Amino acid sequence: TVSTDFDTSDKLYFEPVFWEHIYDIIKHEKPEGVIVQLGGQTALKLAEKLERYGIKIMGTSYEALDLAEDRGRFSTLLRDNDVPFPEFGVIETAEEALELAKDLNFPILVRPSYVLGGQGMKIVINESELEHHVVNLLKDIPGNRVLLDHYLDNAIEAEADAICDGENVCIIGIMEHIEPCGIHSGDSNAVLPTFDLSDNVRQQIIDITHKIAIALKTVGLINIQFAIKDEKVFVIEANPRASRTVPFIAKAYKEPYVNYATKVMLGNKKVTDFNFDPQKSGYAIKVPVFSFNKFPNVNKELGPEMKSTGEAIHFIDDLKDPFFKKVYSERSLYLSR
Template sequence: MANTILHNESIPSQRKKIIVLGSGPNRIGQGIEFDYCCVHGLLAIKECGYEAIMVNCNPETVSTDFDMADKLYFEPVNWEHLWEIIELEQPYGVIVQLGGQTALKLAKRLHEKGIRIIGSSFDSMDIAEDRGRFSDLLKELEIPYPKYGTAYTTDDAIEVAKEVGYPVLVRPSYVLGGQRMRIVINETELESAVLSLIKHLPGNKILIDHFLDRCQEAEIDAIYDGENFHVMGVMEHIEPAGIHSGDSHAVLPEFNLTPMIVATMEEYAKKIAKALKIQGLINIQFAIKDGKVFVIEANPRASRTTPFIAKAYQIPYLNVATKVMMGVNKLTDFTFEKKLTGYAIKEPVFSFSKFPNVNKELGPEMKSTGEAIRFIKNLRDPYFRQLYKDRSMYLSK
């Protein structure tokens, strides 16, 4: 048998390189929205004089077009393939904020290997992603959040639920699209939910939050450069809290929140970004109940709504955020003129017709497979009025 000769077609240049990690195959929880983020990130990197290298494996995306990056590695977005690329290219750093949860999960391995993560540090990301550490941070900052506890066994979970009070939201850390999140109302349902988590995500810390029933949900996308804080947009959800943000209709800008509530949300968002030492993008989810603002979670990366806001306001926010991550620019180097007249509504797209046996009831686990944008001139628009009427149906259940 003849010896196999391996030939490497990739010849690394002598230029300073930055690798952008994509989100891999489209799936519920992350999809084409992050391709938009990666494309604008690549353009920003090239504008700053770096060699832009894209790592992604989805042929349906613009980021994998042959002329988008200076060099494309059409490879699975996992550690084995990424490490081989890093060993060959010896990049200045890697950007994980633009490729959703798939890219973000590789931050730990990059940190352990001493590879520079462009933008927010691994520890900043870990605090935000680890539900327990994040809740401890909120406590330290005196920011309201739902009562919570952590568990690894069903017995621990039962004790925690008794302490925080039913109904409770059961969820693991570091998950995509609310995977295996459940709202439970009694001990029997809790035991079933925890056993399912232990079976499918062994060793994963389980967080048990008191569920704030029948309250409003909203979110903020923002950029922080270490000194300056800019709110890209405040989005108010139509559906009440308890339905995953990816499955909710969201209105930009907010339409029914008082100026005091919006100011409080922005204040909390800035305090969190500063405490986490964010360099780049952050998305924060809020619940509003009886006029009080609670923080549900923070995502230290581009969110699904970042491209939505950029398109609605016609501002190149991903270009700005990438340059902030790289330390090339501060937010004060840019001007932000929002060009939206009226409102923009994020409209989730579902594929239930393709999957007839899937449970169509919406909850904390995401089920939408995409999203659309709809512009309305004012709140008297028939489409919006019907959405708000449907919201009353959710609240009456």
């Protein structure tokens, strides 16, 4: 799939996104720097090589990108900034996992570091499941630092996208997921703006987003995912890059947010240089698209591992809309544990 318009770029390379191919292109083009924030998780994983080879990363530094990806170090940053997050611990063996589980209490969300689309994530409810999953995980991804979170059952999930220049933060959108917390954000129906969060919760999200964006020294885009339980907001994770929701919000609000963010990454502009004027009317719903008909043997239950292959946008005037009512009524229909 080519998602870059031919009118936008001077050149398009049809190459696998592997380091060897990227490095050949860099040697040929000799760019001033490379932007990794707009290539999803795959591009972020190349940042370490860019840093090692002395190639300038435009925008948020490799150090900050790596900190956000390392789930243990990121949780420490949250603690240092008084940002609530689910109780957690980092393990590297199944024995450590079983010991840690005694303090965390089940259910537990198992999350490996540096993975794409929630790969290997699972909610476990007892020691047997935990041991089995961690053993398999470390066999598939040797040496991975695995994060165990106490899973917040029946929580609401939301996410915020923002542009930051290292000093100033502009939140471009806050979306509320229709499905309960624990479903991968790519598989959730999500509503912009939020439809059921209190002003208190929204303010907590705004305050926390500002804190994290500044603490990570973000220069460009950042996406932060939250779990809300009993009116308290917990941080699940932060992605210091453009998430799948950025083009969605840009389309819904008719604002060129990626254009703004790119100018910030290049150092040409500050957030305060832009006149943000989102065209807000009604609600926009992000609807996941699945390809189960092409993969008939895939388990159709939804959980922390992403299964959608795309998304659509659906506009409604108000929450009385039949489409919203239908999606909301089916929010727990396909849940796995």
